[in-house]
Structures are given as C-alpha cells and as structure tokens.
Amino acid sequence: MKQIAISVGDLNGIGIQLILENHYRIKEFIKPRYCIDRAMLEQAANLLKLPIPHDFHCVTEIGQSFTITPSHITQASGAYSFQSFQKAVNLAKKKEVDGVMTLPIHKKAWELAGVHYKGHTDALRDFFQAEAIMMLGTPQMYVALYTEHIPLYQVPQAVRNREKLTRFLVDFYYAIASDLKTDESVSLLGLNPHAGDNGVLGDEEETIRQARETAHQMIGKCVYTEPIVPDVAFTPQRRKHYRYYIAMYHDQGLAPLKALYFDEGINISLNLPIIRTSVDHGTAFDIAYRHQQLNNLSYLNALRYFKTT
Amino acid sequence: MKQIAISVGDLNGIGIQLILENHYRIKEFIKPRYCIDRAMLEQAANLLKLPIPHDFHCVTEIGQSFTITPSHITQASGAYSFQSFQKAVNLAKKKEVDGVMTLPIHKKAWELAGVHYKGHTDALRDFFQAEAIMMLGTPQMYVALYTEHIPLYQVPQAVRNREKLTRFLVDFYYAIASDLKTDESVSLLGLNPHAGDNGVLGDEEETIRQARETAHQMIGKCVYTEPIVPDVAFTPQRRKHYRYYIAMYHDQGLAPLKALYFDEGINISLNLPIIRTSVDHGTAFDIAYRHQQLNNLSYLNALRYFKTT
Numbered sequence: 001m002k003q004i005a006i007s008v009g010d011l012n013g014i015g016i017q018l019i020l021e022n023h024y025r026i027k028e029f030i031k032p033r034y035c036i037d038r039a040m041l042e043q044a045a046n047l048l049k050l051p052i053p054h055d056f057h058c059v060t061e062i063g064q065s066f067t068i069t070p071s072h073i074t075q076a077s078g079a080y081s082f083q084s085f086q087k088a089v090n091l092a093k094k095k096e097v098d099g100v101m102t103l104p105i106h107k108k109a110w111e112l113a114g115v116h117y118k119g120h121t122d123a124l125r126d127f128f129q130a131e132a133i134m135m136l137g138t139p140q141m142y143v144a145l146y147t148e149h150i151p152l153y154q155v156p157q158a159v160r161n162r163e164k165l166t167r168f169l170v171d172f173y174y175a176i177a178s179d180l181k182t183d184e185s186v187s188l189l190g191l192n193p194h195a196g197d198n199g200v201l202g203d204e205e206e207t208i209r210q211a212r213e214t215a216h217q218m219i220g221k222c223v224y225t226e227p228i229v230p231d232v233a234f235t236p237q238r239r240k241h242y243r244y245y246i247a248m249y250h251d252q253g254l255a256p257l258k259a260l261y262f263d264e265g266i267n268i269s270l271n272l273p274i275i276r277t278s279v280d281h282g283t284a285f286d287i288a289y290r291h292q293q294l295n296n297l298s299y300l301n302a303l304r305y306f307k308t309t
Numbered sequence: 310m311k312q313i314a315i316s317v318g319d320l321n322g323i324g325i326q327l328i329l330e331n332h333y334r335i336k337e338f339i340k341p342r343y344c345i346d347r348a349m350l351e352q353a354a355n356l357l358k359l360p361i362p363h364d365f366h367c368v369t370e371i372g373q374s375f376t377i378t379p380s381h382i383t384q385a386s387g388a389y390s391f392q393s394f395q396k397a398v399n400l401a402k403k404k405e406v407d408g409v410m411t412l413p414i415h416k417k418a419w420e421l422a423g424v425h426y427k428g429h430t431d432a433l434r435d436f437f438q439a440e441a442i443m444m445l446g447t448p449q450m451y452v453a454l455y456t457e458h459i460p461l462y463q464v465p466q467a468v469r470n471r472e473k474l475t476r477f478l479v480d481f482y483y484a485i486a487s488d489l490k491t492d493e494s495v496s497l498l499g500l501n502p503h504a505g506d507n508g509v510l511g512d513e514e515e516t517i518r519q520a521r522e523t524a525h526q527m528i529g530k531c532v533y534t535e536p537i538v539p540d541v542a543f544t545p546q547r548r549k550h551y552r553y554y555i556a557m558y559h560d561q562g563l564a565p566l567k568a569l570y571f572d573e574g575i576n577i578s579l580n581l582p583i584i585r586t587s588v589d590h591g592t593a594f595d596i597a598y599r600h601q602q603l604n605n606l607s608y609l610n611a612l613r614y615f616k617t618t
Contacts, residue, residue, distance in 0.1 A: 151511030152501050156462035192461050193559035202460030231563035235571040250502035251561060254540035256568040262544040 002098040002306045003031040005059065005088035008040075009103030010081045011068050013283025016044040018103065018299045023053045025300060029307040033097055035059045035084040043068055047289050062087055070289035078109030085120065089127060092274035099306050100276040103299075104283045120278060124269055133172055133270040136254060136280060138261045138301055143245045143253035144172055144270070155249040159191050159204045162211050169215035169246070173223050175270035176244060180223070187242040188212060189252060190227035208248075234260070263295050266302040277302040311407035311615045312340045314368065314397035317349075318412030319390045320377050322592025325353040327412065327608045332362045334609060338616040342406055344368045344393040352377055356598050371396055379598035387418030394429065398436060401583035408615050409585040412608075413592045429587060433578055442481055442579040445563060445589060447570045447610055452554045452562035453481055453579070464558040468500050468513045471520050478524035478555070482532050484579035485553060489532070496551040497521060498561060499536035517557075543569070572604050575611040586611040 009015035019034060026032055034041075037060050045052050047068060063083035066076035088100045102120050110117065117123040125132050135144040146168055147158045159165065173186070180186075189195075192202030199206070205227045212224045224246070232238065233245065234256035247253025257265065265280035279298040287294070318324035328343060335341055343350075346369050354361050356377060372392035375385035397409045411429050419426065426432040434441050444453040455477055456467045468474065482495075489495075498504075501511030508515070514536045521533045533555070541547065542554065543565035556562025566574065574589035588607040596603070 149502055149506075149510055151465075151505070152513075153462070153465035153511065156460075193458055196460070197458075201458055202462065204461075230560040231567050234564055234568035236568075237571070239568075251539040252564065255543055255561065256564045258540050259543035259545075259548075259565040259568055262546070 001029070001031055002308055003033055003096070004303060004306050005033045005035055005091045005097040005100050006303075007084040007088040007100065007102045008034065008036045008081065009084070010077050010106045010109055010283045011036075011040060011044060012070055012072050012074060012077045012109075012288060013104060013106065013285055014288045014294060015103030015283070016041075017048055017050070017288070017294060018279075018296055020045060020048065020050045020052070021294070022296050022299060023056060025296075026303045027055075030303050031057075032303075033057055033059050033091065035062055035087045035091075037062050037065065039065050040068075040080070049291065059087060059091065068289075071285035073106055073108045073112065073285075075109070075112040078106065078111070078113035078115065081105040082110055082113060082115045085123070089124070089274065089276075092276075098275075100274055101302050101306075102276060102278040104279060104281060106283050106285075120276070121267075121269055124272055124276060128272050128274075130272050131171070132272050133168070133175060135268045135270055136265055137257060137268075138264045138266070139304060140243070141239060141245065141257065141261065142243060142268070143247050143257050145247055145250060145253055147249045149250065152249065156191065156202075156204055159248050160207050162207050162214075165207065165211040166214045166218075169211060169224060170218050171271045172246065173215070173219050180244075184244075185222075185242065186224050186244040186246060187228055187233055187238070188224040188226070188246045189230050189233055189248055191230075191248045193230070195227045195229045204248075264297040264301055266298055266305060268305060275306075277305045310338070310340055311617055312342055312405070313612060313615050314342050314344055314400045314406040314409050315612075316393040316397040316409065316411045317343065317345045317390065318393070319386050319415045319418055319592045320345075320349060320353060321379055321381050321383065321386045321418075321597060322413060322415065322594055323597045323603055324412030324592070325350075326357055326359070326597070326603060327588075327605055329354060329357065329359045329361070330603070331605050331608060332365060334605075335612045336364075339612050340366075341612070342366055342368050342400065344371055344396045344400075346371050346374065348374050349377075349389070358600065368396060368400065377598075380594040382415055382417045382421065382594075384418070384421040387415065387420070387422035387424065390414040391419060391422060391424045394432070398433070398583065398585075401585075407584075409583055410611050410615075411585060411587040413588060413590065415592050415594075429585070430576075430578055433581055433585060437581050437583075439581050440480070441581050442477070442484060444577040444579055445574055446566060446577075447573045447575070448613060449552070450548060450554065450566065450570065451552060451577070452556050452566050454556055454559060454562055456558045458559065461558065465500065465511075465513055468557050469516050471516050471523075474516065474520040475523045475527075478520060478533060479527050480580045481555065482524070482528050489553075493553075494531075494551065495533050495553040495555060496537055496542055496547070497533040497535070497555045498539050498542055498557055500539075500557045502540070504536045504538045513557075573606040573610055575607055575614060577614060584615075586614045
C-alpha cells in the first residue's frame, strides 16, 4: 500500500472536512500522511464538530498557527496552504512518500501571502523545472492534454510541431506505462472534424500520424491509435475499449469528460519526478463549515489513483 | 397531429425495416406518408418477412421498380432513394405535409445514379437556395453548429465574422422560436478554453458578445446566454437548464452530444422553407435484411421532433 502525502489546501475551505470524513474510507487503499499541525487540525475539527480519527497520522511543523475564518480569503490561510503543499512535495522528493495529493487552495489567498504561482501545477513546473503533463479524468476515463491554456487559434500550429508532439507522446507513454495492460491502446485524437476526412477538412492529422510513428519507434511498441474522429471518440462503444485519451486541445477532451463524469473528476500531474493528484473542484467557500454533506467522489478518486493494483 | 413525408432511403439498407417495424409506434405522434411504391414495399416486406400494416399510407409513383439486392451499392437503388427524397420535399413545398423525415441514402449509390449531391443537406441547400442550419441532438439536448465541415484553423476567423454570426443567431432563433418556452434561454458557447478568461486565452468571445447583443436587438428579446465556458456547458447541472446549444464548431458540440446520446441522436435542417429531420446513422448494409433487432431510437426521435406539443 502506497504512502501518500496529503496537503490540506485552504483551511478556510472544504478540504479539511473531506479529510476528516473520509479517513476510514481512504485507509483501505493508501496510507495517508496529512500535512497539518495538530493545533490547526483540532481547531478545524472543533469548528466542524467532527471527531479526529484515532489513527490520524499528521506530518507536523507545517507553518504558523492562525485562526480559521470559514469562507474568507486570508493571508494566513494562503501562507499555510502553500507551506502544507511544500511539505508534501518535499516528502515526495525525499522518497518518504510515494505521491502527493493536493486539496484546493485559493489563488487570491496565495497572492495575499506573497506566493506568486497561479496554482499547484504552475508551482510544480517551477520546483522541478520540468514539463508537467496535465491529465484529468476518472478511473473509467483519463484525458491528457497536449495543449492546455492557449487560445484556440494557436492550437493548429502547436499540433503542426511534430518534434514537440512526438516528445509529448513518448513522455506520456512512460508516465503511464506501468498502469497499461498488455496490448492496451491509448486513444489518440485527431484535430479536425472527421479527423480531416483524408485531408479535405485539414491536414494536421498527417503530422499527428508522423509523430505517432516516430514515438512508436522510440518506445519500441505500438501504443497509440490512428488519429480518431474527435466526435466519435467518446461514444459509449469507443469508451469500452479505451481508458486513456490524448486530446489535442483543452475543450476537445474536457467537454466530453465533464459531460460524462463531472463530479468524479480528478487532476493528475505527470512527467515530473513525483506523481501528484488533486480534486477537480475549488475551496467551495459557499458551503465550507456549514455542516453540509459534501460530494466526496473527486477526493476519493484522487487517492484511489494511487491504489496498488 | 402533423403529416410527415418519409423518404425511404436506400432500399438495400435498413431504412425500410425501421419503417415497417415502427409504424404503429410513430402513428401515436405523427401521420406518416411513406414515399414508396406499393410493388417496392411488398418486395421489401417479403424479404424481411414482415407484415405490411393495414393502414400503411403510401405516396406512390416514386420511380422505376427494381430488384432489391440487400447490402449492395446499386445505381437503381441510388436513383430510387433520390426520387423518394424529391417526392417528400415536393409534398412539403406544396404544403401537403408539415415536414420531411429522411432515411439514410448511400452516397456512392447516388453517385452511380448520377446524383451529384453529397447528401440530403447539400441537396436541400441547392433546392431552396438557402443557408440551412444544421442541428443535431435528442429531445433532451439539441446542438446547432455555427461552423460545420471546415478545418479547425479556419474556425476562429469564422467566429470573428460578426455580421455572419449575428445573422446566424437571428435565423436560428426564428427557426426554433415556436418551440421555446417563455423565458427559456439558449446556451451560447464561447470559442476558447475558459471562454477566453477575460481575453487572456483569446478574444473571439468579444465578437460573440457583440453579435449576441445585436441579435437580441433585432429579435427584440434576450434569448442567448453570455458565451459559456465550453467544457462546463455540458455538465449535468448545466444541462438541466438548457435544451438548445449553439456550438462554434463541429466537435465542440458533437463530441459531448455523442458521448451522452449516441444512439438516440437525430439531424435537423433548419432555416429552410420546410423542416427536415433525419436519423443520425447510415444505411448499415452490414445488418440489412438479416432479421436483426435494430436500434430504433434515432428513427423514433427523428419523427418525435414533429410531435405537436
């Protein structure tokens, strides 16, 4: 069973409630190491009127204690959430844990605390000076994004960059290789309607084919499908055969994914020296510390990702 | 109850089986007028070993009889399927029916018969010299496409054409106005990831906003939403509030649609002097006349579209 460092996110948000309520569930598939000081844990548990599980293992000396102010954006909470994240990453760097799972932080709170990163992925790229690959999904279906946050008009030229696309395909394969079953293929999407319809509706599929070919030579085996017609790729019949998808751009992959699995999705950073997952929702200040029932599917899936098969 | 002309499609394919097996079902919501000669009907029914319903109303004098050759691409079948389609359209032109529903034809068979259109929509644009709007979907969710079969790199410049987009929004509104409930909004999608994130990830959303504004002035009411973040537009929560979507490009709308409702989808041609629906599948030569159970959801939905509410 893998040991996973869990950073607590913004303590004014819902993260700590997810942690406390799901401890006994997640223990069934990973060994959690929660990056929170005992005093902060007790404060949150009191506010939430939730018991602290007897075998709750904290990694302590995270940062300076502060008074939790539910649903507020504060400098202190921003600073603490960044320190909890740093601690989790450092544990993974030192191989004291097998991976990191991050609960949501608030970007404005990081800003108030003088943390200049826009989010976890941004920080990880800087920590490791590496090109993280962003993958989102659920155990039924994961979508990795070749391009992420760029205007749509820039996507075709990025796809025409054969070297970059080849490297992406090779990197992605090695990032998930240990999870791929023998003969399991990864669904590689085309760019244009009908995957270009033999060049009539765009020719970037030709570059995708060439990148695929070179990647296969470098990997030494055939892993990726031919560029698939994008609007057919996610039909139920297709989904039976594929768990992993490569989308050429953000909405090509995420619109079908969120249509199908909105509440269950997680975010995974691959191609780094460590593996990091996170929930696919925010701090949810509107329902934090209101003693409401939370949807815990994303949290459970973010940890289930590390389940040893 | 509306009268609908049904063109039989390629008689070597599955269309006629759908017709015969679903007659009693569709009679509950429309009055069908099947565009097929009695001799051809009897030939197909014999091959299928299916009874001809006693109240089966044929529009006759379609074209020259021929021998059905299941699953084959033939000139005779191509010619007949085009004539059946022409007959259905002419009935609608003369207001003898309220709409047209087309069963699948085979493009190669049309080619063999000297019919130079690529498909029904192409032919309709020529018959009426009008800009048909292509809409696909199910009674739960319809997606109209602003751009259709063009390479992805051409999409942003098409969206930047404010006049064309405005006209599209006005035309689409009038095409579905009679079906819109009071205060029902149509979901208008952005183009870029996160709908441009205030211009950081592209600025075409600004054109979409302007086109929307002008369209609202021309229509005299507020119908369309602000440009919605594309990967959030189709989540279950959103879908509760919208039946109609405007997608800026083919896969933006059709990938989520087919992920959710693959077998049930239909195709609708709007903005023509007549309304035409069709199934969203082909002639299925691989299972034609094999006495197999067919999936009839698309056929039923294509006719249910005309159901008088």
